[in-house]
Amino acid sequence: xxxxxxxxxxxxxxxxxxxxxxxxxxxxxxxxxxxxxxxxxxxxxxxxxxxxxxxxxxxxxxxxxxxxxxxxxxxxxxxxxxxxxxxxxxxxxxxxxxxxxxxxxxxxxxxxxxx
Numbered sequence: 001x002x003x004x005x006x007x008x009x010x011x012x013x014x015x016x017x018x019x020x021x022x023x024x025x026x027x028x029x030x031x032x033x034x035x036x037x038x039x040x041x042x043x044x045x046x047x048x049x050x051x052x053x054x055x056x057x058x059x060x061x062x063x064x065x066x067x068x069x070x071x072x073x074x075x076x077x078x079x080x081x082x083x084x085x086x087x088x089x090x091x092x093x094x095x096x097x098x099x100x101x102x103x104x105x106x107x108x109x110x111x112x113x114x115x
Contacts, residue, residue: 007080
């Protein structure tokens, strides 16, 4: 039996390059609700606390939002798979759903903040 190779893409990641922003992922996931599907805008505003720019029209994105793409995990793209980031949110119809790993990271962050 012959197996066809599977293509895997690893796009350029925009993980935070500023050391002072290291805890943004755990802090954002600490605000996530399990089972809730978020829009990209809700992820920016409610989880990452990113405000829109002052001159905004409609659903303009806030500043410094590239790192949000890295919260996505593995997804199929045609005949191949893409590893988009660290699997904290999963794309699905209607928006983004927190993964079990993302919710666990948020729980650990909340628990550590209590100590």
